[in-house]
Amino acid sequence: MMTMLRALGLLVCLCAGVTPATAQLLSGDVPTVREGLEIGTSTSEIAITSDFRGADLTIFGALTNADELFLAIGQYDVVVTLEGPRNETTVRRKDRVFGIWMNTQSVTFEQVPESYSVASTRPIDDIQATSSLNRMGIGIDHLALAPIGYVGNALAVADFREAYRRLKLSNGLYQRDSAGVRFVSPSLFRATVKLPANVPDGVHVVHAYLFKSGELILQKDLPLRVVKTGLEQAITDAAHEKPIAYGLFCVLIAVLTGWGASIVFRKD
Amino acid sequence: MTVYLPIAELSVNIFIILGMGAAVGFLSGMFGVGGGFLITPLLIFYNIPPVVAVATGANQVVASSISGAISHFRRGTLDLKLGSVLLVGGIAGATLGVWIFSWLRRVGQLDLMISLLYVAFLGTIGSLMLAESIRAMRRAAKNQPLPLKRPGQHNWVHRLPLKMRFKKSKIYLSAIPVVALGFGIGILTSVMGVGGGFIMVPAMIYLLRIPTNVVVGTSLFQIIFVTAYTTMVQAATNYSVDIVLATILMVAGVIGAQYGVRVGQKLRGEQLRALLGLLVLAVGLRLAIDLVLTPADLYSLSIEGFGP
Numbered sequence: 001m002m003t004m005l006r007a008l009g010l011l012v013c014l015c016a017g018v019t020p021a022t023a024q025l026l027s028g029d030v031p032t033v034r035e036g037l038e039i040g041t042s043t044s045e046i047a048i049t050s051d052f053r054g055a056d057l058t059i060f061g062a063l064t065n066a067d068e069l070f071l072a073i074g075q076y077d078v079v080v081t082l083e084g085p086r087n088e089t090t091v092r093r094k095d096r097v098f099g100i101w102m103n104t105q106s107v108t109f110e111q112v113p114e115s116y117s118v119a120s121t122r123p124i125d126d127i128q129a130t131s132s133l134n135r136m137g138i139g140i141d142h143l144a145l146a147p148i149g150y151v152g153n154a155l156a157v158a159d160f161r162e163a164y165r166r167l168k169l170s171n172g173l174y175q176r177d178s179a180g181v182r183f184v185s186p187s188l189f190r191a192t193v194k195l196p197a198n199v200p201d202g203v204h205v206v207h208a209y210l211f212k213s214g215e216l217i218l219q220k221d222l223p224l225r226v227v228k229t230g231l232e233q234a235i236t237d238a239a240h241e242k243p244i245a246y247g248l249f250c251v252l253i254a255v256l257t258g259w260g261a262s263i264v265f266r267k268d
Numbered sequence: 269m270t271v272y273l274p275i276a277e278l279s280v281n282i283f284i285i286l287g288m289g290a291a292v293g294f295l296s297g298m299f300g301v302g303g304g305f306l307i308t309p310l311l312i313f314y315n316i317p318p319v320v321a322v323a324t325g326a327n328q329v330v331a332s333s334i335s336g337a338i339s340h341f342r343r344g345t346l347d348l349k350l351g352s353v354l355l356v357g358g359i360a361g362a363t364l365g366v367w368i369f370s371w372l373r374r375v376g377q378l379d380l381m382i383s384l385l386y387v388a389f390l391g392t393i394g395s396l397m398l399a400e401s402i403r404a405m406r407r408a409a410k411n412q413p414l415p416l417k418r419p420g421q422h423n424w425v426h427r428l429p430l431k432m433r434f435k436k437s438k439i440y441l442s443a444i445p446v447v448a449l450g451f452g453i454g455i456l457t458s459v460m461g462v463g464g465g466f467i468m469v470p471a472m473i474y475l476l477r478i479p480t481n482v483v484v485g486t487s488l489f490q491i492i493f494v495t496a497y498t499t500m501v502q503a504a505t506n507y508s509v510d511i512v513l514a515t516i517l518m519v520a521g522v523i524g525a526q527y528g529v530r531v532g533q534k535l536r537g538e539q540l541r542a543l544l545g546l547l548v549l550a551v552g553l554r555l556a557i558d559l560v561l562t563p564a565d566l567y568s569l570s571i572e573g574f575g576p
Contacts (some may be wrong), residue, residue, distance in 0.1 A: 007481040050272045092376050094566045100384075100559045103376045103568070127488060137522030163567035197279045228274060239507050248325050250511050252498045254518055258334030261522035265335075 003132040011242035038219040039080075039177060045231040046154045046195060054172075054199070055223075057082060059191040061208055067257065070212060071186050076128045077120065077211040078181045079138055080191035082224065084115030084173070085099025085202035088148065091160045091167075107160040108142045108148045114200040117193040127211050136216060138209060140165055140174050172196035177219075275510035276320045282516065284314065289328075289520030296332055296521070297528025298535075299544045302397060302463035302482060302491060304329040309386060309551050316513070317545070318379050322369070323502035323509045324517070325461030329495040331518035332525060333463055333488045347469025347482045350446065352488035354468075357447035358494035361454020366501045369459050376570065377446035383555050385460050390552030393466055398545030405536035423474060437482045445476060450490060458498045463491035466548070 040059040059080050063071075089112050092103040095167045113158060116219045120127065124139045133142040168174035173196055181191040191208070203223055210218040228236055269284040286523035288310050296303030302326045307504075311321035340346045372378040428442035449471055468487045472478045503509045532540060 027296065051270055052272050053270060090376070090570045092568050092570065094563055094568070095564075100380075101561075101563055101566075102380045107378055144350065160567070163565075164569065167565070167567060167569050198279070200278065232272055232274040239275055239503065239509070239511075243507060244500065245506040245509070247509065249501050249502035249512060250503060250509050251330055253515055254327055254330035254496070254499070255334055257515075257518040257522055258331040259338065261331075261526070262335035262338045262510055265526045 027184045032176065033125045035066055035210065035217060037208060037210045037220050038062045038064065039220045039222060040207070041206060041222055041224060042180065043224075043226045045227060046199075047227055048199070048201060048232060049229050050232060052197060054197040055195045057193050057195060057206070059206055059208065059222075060195065061189045061191065061220075063210065066187055067212075073144075074215045077122065077190065077214075078189050079120040079124055079127070079209040079211070080181055080193060081119075081138065081207045082115070082117040082193040082195070083111070083113040084226075085113070085204065086111040086198050087114050088112075089164070091164050093160070093163070105156070107157060109145045109161075109164065110148045112145060112164075115204070116143065116168070117175045117195065119191045119193050121179075121181045121189075123178040124245070127265045128214050128216070131149070132216075136209075139209075140169065140176055148228065154227065172199065173198065173200075195226070196237065199226055201228050211227075271512065273320075273510050273513050275302035275508065276316050276513060277424070278315075280316075285513065285516045286520045286573075289517035290524035293516075293521030294334065294531075294549065295526035295544075296384060297525030298532035299528075299540060300336070300532070302329045302465050302488075303330050303543070304332075304462035304464075305386070305390065305460070305466055305548070306551060307479045307521075308382075308461040309514075309555060312382075313554075318382050319373060319506060319508045320510050320513070322382065322461035323499065323506060326346075326495045327499040327509050327511075327514040328517045328521060329457075329461075329463040330492055331498060332521050333465075333491045333495065334383075334523060335525070337488040337492055340488060342484075344436075345481050345488055346485035347434055348489070349432075350434045350437055350466035350478070350482070351486045352562070353432070353443055353446045354450035354453075354475070354486070354490040355493050357450025357452075358454040358457070358490055359497055361456075362458045362494050362501065363454075364451075365455040365458030365512065366498065366505055368455070369502075370505055372459075372475075380559075384483075385558055387552050387556045387559065389456075389460075389467065390548050391556070392544050393470075394552055396470070396545075398549065401542035401545060402536045404522065404563070405542065408538065427478075437478050437486075438479060439476075439551045441460070441476060441478075448496075450477070452492050453490075454498075457491075457494050458502065459538025463495055465490075465491055470555055524564060529544060 039059055039061040046055055046057065061078065063076065066076060088108055088110055090106050091106045092106040094101045095104040097104065118139055126131060130142070133139050137144050147157055147165060165174065175194050175196070180193065181189055197219045204226055206222040206224055208220045209216055227233060269282050270279045272279045292303040292306045292310065295306060307328055308321050308325035311325065312318050337346065369378065372381050405537045405569045426441065427443050430558050431440055432443050433440050449468065453468050456462055456467070458462050469483055472483045472487065473480055499509055
């Protein structure tokens, strides 16, 4: 409910913001009118609480100076992505060795987003050609996956890339919704991207891309912080920053639990 | 009701974890074992990353061993001197074990090695236990007396130098095999997340010929310190001890153990050992099947730094 209210408020703000900007542009000496794109999110921070089961992030956007004709025939497309923190990721492949399945080959990809959720007005492969999407790195199938170090067999790397995407999609860290962006009025759109329960914490980035007749004309970015809250954060911090004290505390809890039980359940 | 595990970085159903802790606690109380060898595979079956399962399992064993050790200490069936000598080897072994653990993790063979070790140990110990208890049951059925142990019987272990006198155990024994046994168990503690009682107890009885009455208490004493030390070292090097997971397991475990003890007292020794042997074999078999069956997906992901 709160999110809805906040989102509505934001929508109002955005609407209000459109008019002066338009006026300014019109009175300015820009010969051809250029489209503008403004985005806002329902929240700038997502908290991972102890009962966190994933969340939806709503992104509102306003298209300014849109060409009426192009709008009418649906020539504007919006793609919104939420990119998680980037990290090196290793994909390992199992093979049968002496009857046992063990990891034999591996490929490490440099700096790929740990999570990636994409929403668009229609399937992104209908919006642009694959080669252009690959160049821009928009969409799950088009993210750059560059292996680190020497990899002999290019064909094998393709298998590893395919496996990477499949695994990420199956564990929910990568998601796509080709109807996730909706125009609520000719110039206002709303996008919903999903954050899975296992979303990594850190700074995520919302990217909004505006396509006109299939050409990328504008891009807007917004940061989104995903933080563990209260106790969860305190535990993670303690485990990484004061590992010795943390370890001691774990042992202490164990000692107290074991000792406590022997007192509580003492028979004599 | 779900609970978020901050170190494993995933949400789990709290009742499943509580149930797991209580069930393993019940079995550990019934059979007088630490339960680490059951908790770690169960956590892995429940998709907890093996790195976290092993480190957290070691932490859980601290709690489950401590109440046992206290009652043995009260009854005077704990040889502190023998326990300390075992501990020297145990700490050294655990240090090496954590190093091996980190190395296996880096080269991507940790999960495989954990499974292989479990299959090997659980398979061997389970079969031996089952065979021994069936023999005992047959003997009981035929009313044959137990074969007498000759007290003077010595093996090669007793010819080693550096002999020490352990008053409580009433034995005069070289420190070398004791330290070596502790060392081996220490490695297993940090690589497998077990206390190692299921290996140490038979080794102390059959190899070192330590009187049965002090064996369990003394091994528990050593297990507490080695698992506590392993927890610390795992926390410091792999950041993989999940305190939330460990606490839920421990609380459920110690309560379950109390009921297990009561049921255990009603069953006969050889029946108990046969059941435990079957259980150990079943867990080992399940892990072995996973190793041999074609996996659902040949590929797996691992993120640099920490992650599943």
